[in-house]
Amino acid sequence: MNDRIKLDEFKQQVAAIYDRRSQTYDRGDFHLKLANTLIKYARIQSGQNILDIATGTGLVAIEAAKIVGKTGKVIGVDISTGLLEVARKKIEVAGLTNVELMLADAENLNFPENSFDRILCCSALPLFPNVLDDLILWRSFLVSGGLIGLQVYAKTAFVAGYILQLVAKRYGIELIFSDLTGTEDKCYSLLQKAGFKNIEVHREQLGNYIALEEAKKTWDGSFNHPLVSQLKQLSPEKLALAKAEYFAELEALVTDKGIWNDRTVYYVLGSNC
Numbered sequence: 248m249n250d251r252i253k254l255d256e257f258k259q260q261v262a263a264i265y266d267r268r269s270q271t272y273d274r275g276d277f278h279l280k281l282a283n284t285l286i287k288y289a290r291i292q293s294g295q296n297i298l299d300i301a302t303g304t305g306l307v308a309i310e311a312a313k314i315v316g317k318t319g320k321v322i323g324v325d326i327s328t329g330l331l332e333v334a335r336k337k338i339e340v341a342g343l344t345n346v347e348l349m350l351a352d353a354e355n356l357n358f359p360e361n362s363f364d365r366i367l368c369c370s371a372l373p374l375f376p377n378v379l380d381d382l383i384l385w386r387s388f389l390v391s392g393g394l395i396g397l398q399v400y401a402k403t404a405f406v407a408g409y410i411l412q413l414v415a416k417r418y419g420i421e422l423i424f425s426d427l428t429g430t431e432d433k434c435y436s437l438l439q440k441a442g443f444k445n446i447e448v449h450r451e452q453l454g455n456y457i458a459l460e461e462a463k464k465t466w467d468g469s470f471n472h473p474l475v476s477q478l479k480q481l482s483p484e485k486l487a488l489a490k491a492e493y494f495a496e497l498e499a500l501v502t503d504k505g506i507w508n509d510r511t512v513y514y515v516l517g518s519n520c
C-alpha cells in the first residue's frame with residue numbers, strides 16, 4: 248500500500264471524513280449486507296480477478312477474495328488511509344493472501360485492458376464527481392464478457408438527506424446525492440451511456456424508523472460534508488429560514504413509530520459486451 252496520493256480539496260475532505268469514521272464504520276451489519284448482496288448478484292467465480300472500487304474497510308474485497316480463492320485475486324482501492332488500515336488488519340486476521348490494497352483515486356486508475364473479470368463499487372458512487380467518465384474508464388479494464396456491479400441508493404433514500412435536498416433546492420442550491428442513479432431508469436440509462444450491455448437493475452426495499460431528534464441532527468452534522476457544503480453559501484438569515492423549514496418538514500413526517508427512513512437500494516450490473 249503506497250502512503251501518499253495527490254487529491255483535490257473535495258477528495259481530501261471526503262478522505263478526511265472516512266478517516267474519522269474508520270473505527271466505527273463496521274458497526275452494525277448494514278454495509279456488510281449490501282456488500283454481500285452485491286457479491287451475490289455479481290456471480291463471482293473461483294479464479295477470477297476482481298477490482299473493488301472504494302473498498303473502504305474491505306467488506307466487498309474480503310468476501311470476494313474468499314470466493315475467488317488462491318487462484319484469483321482482488322485489488323481494493325480507496326483514498327482513505329484510515330479505512331484501508333482497518334481493511335488491512337481484517338485481511339490479516341482472515342489469513343487472506345490474495346487481496347491487494349491500493350491507496351488510489353478511483354477516478355485516476357491506470358490498469359491495462361483485460362485486467363478484471365468483475366469491477367464492483369458498493370455505496371460510493373455519489374462521491375465521484377465524474378461518474379460517467381469513471382464508468383467508461385473502468386469498463387476499459389474489464390476482460391471481454393466481464394461485469395461491473397454497483398450498489399447505489401434511490402433518490403428517496405435517507406429521509407434526512409432527502410428532505411435537506413428538497414429544502415436546499417427552494418433556496419437555489421442543488422445538492423446532488425443520487426442524481427444519476429436515483430431511480431431504476433436512471434441506473435439503466437447511466438450504464439447504457441457508459442457502453443455497458445445486458446444491464447440488470449435489482450431493487451431492494453430497505454428502511455427503518457428513526458427518532459425525530461436523530462433526523463434533525465443531520466442539519467448540523469452535514470455541514471462538514473463536502474456534498475452539502477454549498478449550503479454554507481446562504482446568508483445567516485436564509486440559513487435560519489431553511490433550517491426552520493427543514494425541521495417543520497421532518498416534524499410533519501412523524502408517526503407513532505418515528506419517521507420512516509427509506510433506504511431503498513439498487514444493484515446495477517452490466518457487461519462490457
Ligand SMILES: C[S@@+](CC[C@H](N)C(=O)[O-])C[C@H]1O[C@@H](n2cnc3c(N)ncnc32)[C@H](O)[C@@H]1O
Binds near residue numbers: 306
Ligand atoms: C460509504 S464508503 C463505502 C465503502 C465500501 N465500498 C463499503 O461498501 O463499505 C465510501 C467509500 O468511498 C471512498 N472514496 C470516495 N471517493 C473516492 C475516490 N475518488 N477514490 C477511491 N475511493 C473513494 C471513501 O474513502 C469510502 O471508503
